[in-house]
Amino acid sequence: MRIPFSNMADASWPECAKCLKGVILDLCGVLYDSGEGDGVAIPGSAAAVKKLKESDLQLRFCTNETQATREKFVAKLQRLGFDISVSEVFPPAPAAIAVLKERGLRPHLLVHNGLLNEFVGVDQTNPNCVIIGDAAENFSYKNLNEAFTVLIGLEKPVLFSLGQGRYYKETDGLKLDVGVYTKALEYACDLKAEVIGKPSPTFFQSVLNDMGLQPNEVLMIGDDLVNDVGGAQHCGMKGVQVRTGKYRPSDEKHPTVKADGTVDNLAQAVDMILSQRRR
Amino acid sequence: MRIPFSNMADASWPECAKCLKGVILDLCGVLYDSGEGDGVAIPGSAAAVKKLKESDLQLRFCTNETQATREKFVAKLQRLGFDISVSEVFPPAPAAIAVLKERGLRPHLLVHNGLLNEFVGVDQTNPNCVIIGDAAENFSYKNLNEAFTVLIGLEKPVLFSLGQGRYYKETDGLKLDVGVYTKALEYACDLKAEVIGKPSPTFFQSVLNDMGLQPNEVLMIGDDLVNDVGGAQHCGMKGVQVRTGKYRPSDEKHPTVKADGTVDNLAQAVDMILSQRRR
CATH class of the missing domain: 3.40.50.1000 (HAD superfamily/HAD-like)
Structure with a gap:
């Protein structure tokens, strides 16, 4: 459209x-x-x-950005000299939380440790969907298997992907981004993720x-x-x-x-x- | 066909x-x-x-099977009571080595530790392709980034995938198979892997x-x-x-x-x- x-x-x-x-x-x-x-x-x-x-x-x-809470990365930008406040910034996590509420979903999170605080207060018991963000080091074989096991155990598996980037550059080299691991889980479970971001x-x-x-x-x-x-x-x-x-x-x-x-x-x-x- | x-x-x-x-x-x-x-x-x-x-x-x-050398898993089958010899068994790794020789390629390996011995004697310096097998615990973020960095640095990136399975079952639960991580690298590098197996x-x-x-x-x-x-x-x-x-x-x-x-x-x-x- x-x-x-x-x-x-x-x-x-x-x-x-x-x-x-x-x-x-x-x-x-x-x-x-x-x-x-x-x-x-x-x-x-x-x-x-x-x-x-x-x-x-x-x-x-x-x-x-999904490696830190809004408060954290806005504070970083302020330290870098930018006039910016939390209410002006739109990252995927709060949008995802709104979708969870709307649809009565409880997520299993495969995200960066820095993002976990965004989800405090969100019911994560007995998960009926998976949210994947740019988890970086948390993209271990064990964690991928856990997210996969949750999805494959659901009658109608729902996967939310916070963005669909392929990779980004850091000072010590190229790093794989969330989209790459989303494709992995999509293939494993034969489903299509919903992108938020x-x-x-x-x-x-x-x-x-x-x-x-x-x-x-x-x-x-x-x-x-x-x-x-x-x-x-x-x-x-x-x-x-x-x-x-x-x-x-x-x-x-x-x-x-x-x-x-x-x-x-x-x-x-x-x-x-x-x-x-x-x- | x-x-x-x-x-x-x-x-x-x-x-x-x-x-x-x-x-x-x-x-x-x-x-x-x-x-x-x-x-x-x-x-x-x-x-x-x-x-x-x-x-x-x-x-x-x-x-x-790509978690062990042919010799190792044939010995396992013999212990389980099977009349089977190495020359009767066709796994992907020897087929991959034949392809490498034929095309003059030097691999970067993202495989299980148990498979490394199959590749002894294969020139792995200055790699110009990547071979991905069922690496299990070796599918860390660091190792995936390394394989990705090799591929994205090549003018014509070549990725060989030893099989394309989605997952398999072990006694302690479902485990993601090589195909899932192949899809991840395919998306990251915008390429199509060649399946061997x-x-x-x-x-x-x-x-x-x-x-x-x-x-x-x-x-x-x-x-x-x-x-x-x-x-x-x-x-x-x-x-x-x-x-x-x-x-x-x-x-x-x-x-x-x-x-x-x-x-x-x-x-x-x-x-x-x-x-x-x-x-």
């Missing part, structure tokens, strides 16, 4: 910025690069966030609902062509890719996803947006 | 036994059940193997070559409907399923694979084959 544009239909980047009412930013690879400790802020990004906040545009942050349209829509805006009034800026840019476009938003984070030159020749614009970094994107709106 | 039958075209089970010149048996789930120590022989199987050996039929054993036609053909027989002269007996029975049928052999090992009643209503016959166990299959041949 691709929702038709209305007043932005033929406004290409950066002209479309004139009609915008809100901007959604990805975090890792746009605001900062992850790594040892807190990682490092991408030059100019903190100032760019500040400029957006001083403008008349609404601002939200949409991330597939980007690029799920439901997930983007929850951010739009919070802003009270229509998709054609909002621009997504991210470093992941498929999950950020393509996901946002699929919902009817514009999507701009930054040449930071996991950006690769081959993204600009991708067979199916074409960004509305490609910029060197967030600072450049924000300057282009705001200069359009001053005209 | 389904090779047409010739003289066995309309001979259904067990009548087809009259024209047979050879039988191929799966090991685990047909001869014995795995578990603590050596596992246990399935009642009547040792005697059934003996009867086949005393007949005019050729006999081979075709297995996706059942149900690969090349693998079955190597057994037929060793027997010097045509597919329509040979019957495969296994507990795995898709990999044993379906794989053999795909090569033009007949395939009979035993109701031991990983057999499940739902196999008899499988949407795509229909065994030529289903029997309670190997002993019954062999009695039916031999009684047909006596007529």
Whole structure:
């Protein structure tokens, strides 16, 4: 489903910025690069966030981060110099908890230790679904077998995947992401996981609902062509890719996803947006 | 590709036994059940193997076992009372080594510690492919990342999967099999693995070559409907399923694979084959 544009239909980047009412930013690879400790802020990004906040545009942050609670990684971003608060940030875990409540499900968790606190208060007895996140070192043979055993024992197995990333880069090398282990469990149990997080349209829509805006009034800026840019476009938003984070030159020749614009970094994107709106 | 039958075209089970010149048996789930120590022989199987050996039929054993060297698991079967020798057994590892030689490839191994001795003498420096077997506890996050890093660093990544099983049963519960982790690496690297082992036609053909027989002269007996029975049928052999090992009643209503016959166990299959041949 691709929702038709209305007043932005033929406004290409950066002209479309004139009609915008809100901007959604990805975090890792746009605001900062992850790594040892807190990682490092991408030059100019903190100032760019500040400029957006001083403008008349609404601002939200949409991330597939699942290695820590919202409070923890927002605190990290604040230490890196960003003006950001927990209520502005949309990661998959709280969205997953809302789905569990809605459907009366009790999860078995295959997630990072840092995420467990998000699920305090969620009934996990006698689980009737599995939630898989970027569990990193917790992706042991034993833990995979446990999650599999829960799923295969259910009459109607339900698997929620917090994102569907393939891999990401850390200072000591490439690391496999949640999507890879989701595919493993999908094959083992002959099922299809429900993705909660980007690029799920439901997930983007929850951010739009919070802003009270229509998709054609909002621009997504991210470093992941498929999950950020393509996901946002699929919902009817514009999507701009930054040449930071996991950006690769081959993204600009991708067979199916074409960004509305490609910029060197967030600072450049924000300057282009705001200069359009001053005209 | 389904090779047409010739003289066995309309001979259904067990009548087809009259024209047979050879039988191929799966090991685990047909001869014995795995578990603590050596596992246990399935009642009547040792005697059934003996009867086949005393007949005019050729006999081979075709297995996706990759947790031990051929010598080790043949010794185990001998301890369980089976008349079986190493030269009669076809597991994936030696077939993989033949492929490596043929194509000048040097593997990075993600396999069970018990299998490493099969690869002594195989050049593993500066690897240009990955071989994945049923690595069990060796399927750690660290080891998966290592195999992934090798693959993603190759210009043309090559992944060999020793079988494509989903899971198997041990005394302490269900265990994820190699196919599950193959799917994980396939997704991570956006590639398709080459399967060495059942149900690969090349693998079955190597057994037929060793027997010097045509597919329509040979019957495969296994507990795995898709990999044993379906794989053999795909090569033009007949395939009979035993109701031991990983057999499940739902196999008899499988949407795509229909065994030529289903029997309670190997002993019954062999009695039916031999009684047909006596007529």
